[in-house]
Amino acid sequence: MSIILDHVDYVYGEDTTLAVHALNDVNLVIPDGQFIGLIGHTGSGKSTLVQHLNGLIKPTGGSIYFNGEDIHAEGYDKKKLRSKVGLVFQYPEHQLFEIDVFKDVCFGPKNLGLTQKEAELRAYAALKQVGLEDEYFYQSPFDLSGGQKRRVAIAGVLAMKPDVLVLDEPTAGLDPKGRDEILDQVAKLKEETGITVILVSHSMEDVAKYVDRIIVMNQGSVLYDDVPKEVFKHYRELEDVGLAAPQVTYIMQALHKSGMPVATDATTIEQAAQEILQIFF
Amino acid sequence: MGIIKTDKLVFEYIRRDEEGNVEGITRAVDEVDLDVKQGDFVAILGHNGSGKSTLAKHINAILYPTEGAVWVDGMDTRDEKDLWNIRQEAGMVFQNPDNQIIGQVVEEDVGFGPENMGVPTEEIWERVEESLKAVGMYAYRKFSPNKLSGGQKQRVSIAGVIAMHPKCIILDEPTAMLDPNGRKEVVRAVRALNDVEGITVVLITHYMEEIIHADKVFVMDKGKVAMEGTPREIFSQVKRLKELRLDVPQVTLLAYELQRKGIELPDGILTVEELTQHLLQKYHMK
């Protein structure tokens, strides 16, 4: 079970003068159970890329395989694909429309042709997975706080029981605590269910703590694809493309340069603290 | 009295049911006293729903106090005859860049404020030019706003406010919807306004790295001012900030962790250089 992108190209407005090469020869293998951070600044092609994963956009060149099958082959069931590769868009709360939270979350499973009963069971489970308290289930989604709305929207995708969950900037516009809560919840979900999670973000700092692989996009191409500490070694190059490594990387680099015997590959505060403490005690 | 002053400012939202009966009252701002000096760079921090945006809207007379009072440059915001003077003196920039640009062309948008104020045509052009230059968007004056990045749009919004020649400018989470590059652009533009033009700035945000250069920081929680002080004083209270749903820059957090583990460091370290310097001293002493 995996997603394979084979020489994927995508050009917006192909035969016009305004053509934009949004993706340029992207080759990726996304095996089961990974926690991936997809990083790039606005316009780097990361949002276009994730819309290819569930067949919302058809590549203008190359192919995409889900579990070994070409998703754009004749007769391929795209609806099923979309239930297997769940995509949560940026500001997903803007897609809520039902009169209560529970009904909204049922929308996805019902589109899959499940019975009312099954849909409700799944909706219940999904709402539990995102950590929403029961008292909100029968409220209008529009009366909830920003963070709660976002959870409901994520539950709406989880209720389809995807094997792969793609979240496009799930923390945009949330405050620091709200951001941590959502990311912790996703990490917990990943832990419990073992699904593949792809976290799209423009912040290295946010994802460094959680993911075990980082894909950096720039101008429609994959710039780096490696474990976090390897990617952050390129912190200078990352700056050139409008990104930055977590501040921790800069701290460790600065300490190292000033002559202290510390390794520079810490990616989290905890690792950095440990590294510094070992030279003092 | 400072340029912006509030006295025991209270604002209550009244929720009504379908028949119009009062269902409940939410106190969004609760007895807030602010005093902002002319030329200051003030930051208001707080998590979503802490009341910081509601507070901001009072300074521009978009909302009026339920109790207490707000003065802008000595004018009471409830005094109707001063309404337009207040809105001219205290310009406001909002969160969503798309929902505050009125013009179809950058320069026309910047001219919107002066047009409303009845500024003569020639002066409008002068103001538009100087404002766009102040935020570094002059080269884009003929562009459609739809073709700009988020950071650029926000800079246009800022120019639109500066063109009204305000004494102070209130920015209500101007960077919440932007990527890191856009955020840097906007913060740089805002700092320049404060440093070069001497405009008083009130920046509302929940990004800690944006307030490092502020003269004074207010932290809001449940409608009240929960903390108040210089950035260093604020950042030295890592635990308290976490309780208030906020975080601190990684370097401050690391310094805090090291402190807890027994390394003696001063409170509220704000930059990588500071931390390096202190650790290096310790290292050489050993």
Place this chain on the structure above:
Amino acid sequence: MLRDITLGQYYQTDSVIHKLDPRVKLIATICFIISLFVVKNWVGYVLAAVFLAVMIKLSNVPFRYMIKGMKAIIFILLITVVFNLFLTPGEVLWSVWKLKITKEGLHTAVMMAVRLSFLIIGSSVMTLTTTPNSLTDGMEKLMKPLKVFRVPVHEVAMMMSIALRFIPILLEETDKIMKAQIARGADFESGNLIKKAKAMVPLLVPLFISAFRRANDLAMAMEARCYRGGENRTKMKPLKYAGRDRIAYGVLTAYFAMCVVIRIYL
């Protein structure tokens, strides 16, 4: 997808037509549309075509760009043509089963197609070369006499200008919401009319909510920037006729006169 609709969106470039006073362009567009119904024979249409071609050339807007924006209209155009083609009684040229094409039908269909496409291209020359703001300024100024009858001219103009500003934003938003719902298994394509209409609910509800939120934000932003209606407002770009505008009126009068002459004498 939806953002490909470029009809009427201002095209940034420098040209004589861009520089003309919006009032000239408005009046010219109206005259051009009337002229299409004044002329009745091919000489007239050739004249209109030449006039239009010259304007397009002068506007520096690539013709391809103009046509691309028309795709959405082609459907309406086709329907009109088909109706006229098959439903006009007269001398039968060709028939199969109950469908007949008549000489008169063919004639009207071609005339309609030409008229409609000229009309659309003609109006889009105006919208492509005039920023919506100056367009509404032009309308406001032209309609000023109506103020006597208590028509809120400024307010209407402002509303139109804002609507135009938000069309591309709302189109993009529609696209986004649609994709988000498709990702949740929504189906906007299959099924009968009722099913399709029902499928629109998950699209329309969020769209309306968003539009209202934006309207609310915008109203606040406008007030914060001292907007208080048209009273005592000055203009950054006040409308003043220049030499080229007078020449343009001259050219327009000549064109229209020729159309009338053709109508009467040919």
